[in-house]
Amino acid sequence: MEQVIGKAQKTRVRYGMLALVFINVVINYLDRSNLSVAASSLSKDLELSPVEMGYIFSAFGWTYAVLQIPGGLVADRFGPRILYAFCLITWSVATVCQGFARGFASLFALRLATGMFEAPSYPINNRIVTSWFPDNERAAATAMYVSGQFIGLASLTPVLVTIQAYAGWKGLFVITGLVGLVWGVIWYLSYRDPLDHLGVNQAELEYIEKGGGLFRGKKTGTTHTSVWSWENIKLVFKGRTLWGVYIAQFAVNATLWFFLTWFPTYLVKYRGLDFIKSGYLASIPFLAACAGVLLSGFLSDKLVRKGWSVSAARKTPIIVGLILSTSIVGANYSTETAAIIFFMALSFFGAGMALISWVFVSLLSPKHLIGLTGGVFNFMGNLASIIVPIVIGYLAKDGDFKPALVFIGALGLLGACSYIFLVGKIERRA
Template sequence: MTILNKTKSVRTPRTMTRKRWVIIWLAFVGLSINYLDRSSLAVALPFMGEEFTLTATQQGLIFAAFFWAYDFFQLAAGWYVDKVGPRKSFTIAAICWSIFTMATAFVRGFWSLFAVRFLLGVGESPAPSTSAKVVATWFPTRERAFATSIWDSGSRVGAVIALPIVTLIVALTSWHAVFIIIGAAGLVWALVWWKVYRDPQEHPGIDAAELDYIEQGGARGAATDDPEAAKMKWRSLLKYRKVLSMMFGFFCLNSVIYFFITFFPSYLVTERGFNLLKLGLFGAIPGICAVLCGWIAGILADRAVRSGHSVTKVRRFQIVGGLTGGSVIMFAALVPEAWMALALLSVAYSSLTVAGTGIWSLPADVAPSSKHVGSIGGLQNFASNLAGIFTPVLIGVLLDQTGSYVMPLAIIGGVAIIGALNYLLILGKVEPITIKKPVS
């Protein structure tokens, strides 16, 4: 609580370095590549039909294979990020996911594609917790929402650029080249991150003014930790209602988000009649809107905190409002025109991104110490990506049974409303967790 209140009196010095913004934009590039890698299959798959004959259920299983690995490795990934720090965790993760992306070019059928997607999920699992840890380490509370919106928007940018990039590469060469090229880009980024990243106290380019601004503004570091809280085992975090609410709420958000990562391109092609050109041009609109709205929401949230509004009210308004807006996805399959569906999907995706910015700010807001930011990020991301396991399979099965997107979109839209109610009624006050001491 002290950390959050301290930020009100801190002002940005006019003359100081701005290394924290270099760091977060570099993380943004990493997340963009991360999501480009995972989203590329969804874009390429409709054009792989000559070599792959897959039912909608099989496609759902392949999409889910990534999330089975990605999800269950989140628990270890969060702990690992807190243990080794962002420099090592992000570098190793990027190398692994890039190698497995390149291996996708050499698959020969359902099972080899399933295996490669599973391994890709393992490699990508530390990325979000690492990014949340970077924000907690490098940014004061009054800049946390915008910094979070920057790296989190990498997920949208990666998905957006996947459409034109993958379709262009497929048109000029083949789908095999897609995975070789974007995998190589990840290896280059890993080298840059290893060369550039250091924690603030160790970074050679930072001056005393920026370091003081970061530390005094509420950044989570060892110097501000409660020694007793820092000793808490990560498993003990599951005893707190706040953490459980964050896990369930993020699951609800991702139940909708993963439609855009998996079946969205196929929806535009099969349900709305988009060809290769239309998919590359118009299919990017919801993602572009989401990126812009996420940045604006982050700026406004930070401005509200600086103006004296409580972090609790700001985060709750952002998350509950975003999830409520995301529920309009249920109407996209009902409208008669493609442009109407695209407009509704743009509103839904943008609203969900606004909510996601607030959700990913929470680990730094509520962690009992700096040693738990990655762990809380891993826990809530573990729960959220259970949706990545179930949602693609659910959509695939319902499509095979009904031949329509009406029922799948209605269900995930309802889940978004449930998530909004969770954050409104159950989360509680947004402040660092006070550890429960045993009763003597």
Template sequence: MDTPSDVRAPLPRPRGLRHNLRWAMVGLCSLAFVFNYLDRTVLSVSLPYIGEDIHIPASVEGLLLGAFFVGYALCQLPAGALIDRFGVRRLFAGGALIWGGVTAATGLVRTPAELVIARLGLGVGEAVAYPGSAKVVSRWFPRRERALANSIWDNGSRIGAVLSLPLVTALIAAFGWRWAFAVAGFLAVAWVVLWVRAYREPREHPRLSAEELAYIEAGGARLEDAPAEGASAAPRVRWRSLFRYRTVWGMMLGFFALNYVIFFFITWFPSYLVRDRGFDLLQLGVYGMIPGIVAIGGSLAGGITSDALLRRGWSLNRARKTCLTGGLLFSSVIAAAVFVPTAGMALALLSVSYASVAFAAASVASLPADVAPQPEQVSSLAGIQNCASNIAGFLGPSVTGLMLQLSGGSFVGPLVLSGAIAVVGALSYGLLIKRVEPLPVHPVKEATA
């Protein structure tokens, strides 16, 4: 078994509520994602009512829904680099203020052009959430708890997606669509107040016990250390040099494939149930939630399994790759859903697929902290891989729509393609990434690691 050089002999896990502050920190990140996804999806729920007020052409509706991903994907790269440079506390707060303020201001729009600008701004603000949360976990958690911690904040997005439909619908019914945006934006701003008051770096937090800090440090948390007296500082890996590592390209391609499958469930899944399986509105509302709920359990299972394998003595490389490749390979059963005879069987296969891809996602979120050459690149790597993954956010739904148009509405091609892409993602993690371990710093090795 290989032992990473930055992990000291593990200490016993400290017991008691006062020695578990790290879980409160990741809970803050999870809550941010609940509000993040609420603000992201309020437009989708409100769009029919907005169209009645400001007369949005059908051709513009697709642009509105896609504009978010343009701002979000492009800003992942600078967001990660800025968090690494200026700190997660300030950048996360600033991004949440932007996305909360933009969401609230969306309730004031009068034209479709203003709505497009607002969606772009929302994507810019929300770009800090993923690399910021990955940074928090890298600093606050030992390696053997990292995957579970990442699954907790990642599940905030799924909880937000589940809650958004009933909550936003109730707000629209009671106060109108403009107030729905105002309330959603206010929740994000309120989170900023809580974040600024509660979050500090581990070595600066006044409520962190000495026992918990020692446990975090000994377990391999990615905390920057000043060079010893008389020693020269280690050479720095520049941001653009990260793209010279083969491992980074494996992370980008693998996460693209993972998100390609996920975005089928976010975008076209309800249409598939209605068009191909004959679900009515009531059936869609009841049964359509099943894959998303199962995926929450799949994500937690992925985090627990990856961390448990480490505690049982598996190497980091073996534990992470097993969960990544296994989860993506199982998610390829999405391709079989169009061939089974009953809607119940199709729903079961789709639930397995969504849960499996969520199972892998916990380890995906852990990779930036696992492989960053130095702690200063964790958020940069998180932003890079998330940028690649969100290209699937607008490419995947567009390709599915084109294939439906060319095939006369058949979902066979889109789901088989999604299953094939899941297999490609598994191969990317299994073969392109040689080892899950901190990448070498020396420039001479950067091109092949």
């Protein structure tokens, strides 16, 4: 039964705002992963080698990772409504233009532009969830919007493959970019902060605030100039706990970026699967990852409600997930397609479990630096988007993909060790 505060039953506007963020994430990852679907045909038409494709896959991450800290600062300074609309529209324009790329240089530059304009997106997501949700619902809310990347890719990968089959890789980029342009306008018309939304009542605001939601004192989207100081930047780089979370996020994203970049090519080129068939098989690990992140989020919140310490309730599902992600190595010892997809799905299920790690940004960051801390967290994690595709390109250049999968599995183990040995007591920084 819906909790009643005073005489008024609280509204549930926060779930509507979460749904909007969920769709943002679907489109966000649609425009990150469309290149992986296009890669086989695109590399032939533009005559790109595996090493060159490794650099093309990584180009998004160069600007995306480097701009995470500025993106976090921008998320603290400007409101999600305007900033997210700007980001959606600009990265979608860059996506459309990728359909007209004529070679390595132009495609590389456009992927750099896509990463640049997407950079503030996850700090904004975290800022929105921190504003709209109390502490005891935040892991589940984080899991819900993070699941958008997997639900969207699982359901849309076969669609993307079909679009390319009929419209070519150029048409694929144009169509996915146009979707983002339209949604950018819808977002601007639909989203409001808690204090600005006409549909939210005082009971819901009190419920959010008493539970630790941060929207009072300053409106989301405004900040003091002190946020931009070097002292604040140093603050979010200090301490073993934060560094443990940062290192582990790199490991989680290593698995994620394998699936966002090389996975379809692995199935088609290195495992000899039919292109259309590979599109349907590729959706299975994404569904598994979605199940992992949802299970982890709701389980973590349930453990908190049962009286587990915050440290144990938040860290346990993540550690288990990172250990499971190492199972990707099992594909090296499999010849049957079903077994290969099983190990891939199990690995991505584990990585999905670990992706509730965004909840630590809300738990550990200073209250006035949530966006900045989220930017640093995402910067450290998304160094994987630069390093992993390039390393895989070099490891697989001679036609053997086995070393690449060992590399991904080893990083998963590193992430688990980081949470076990580096991340200590969970408490907010001053």
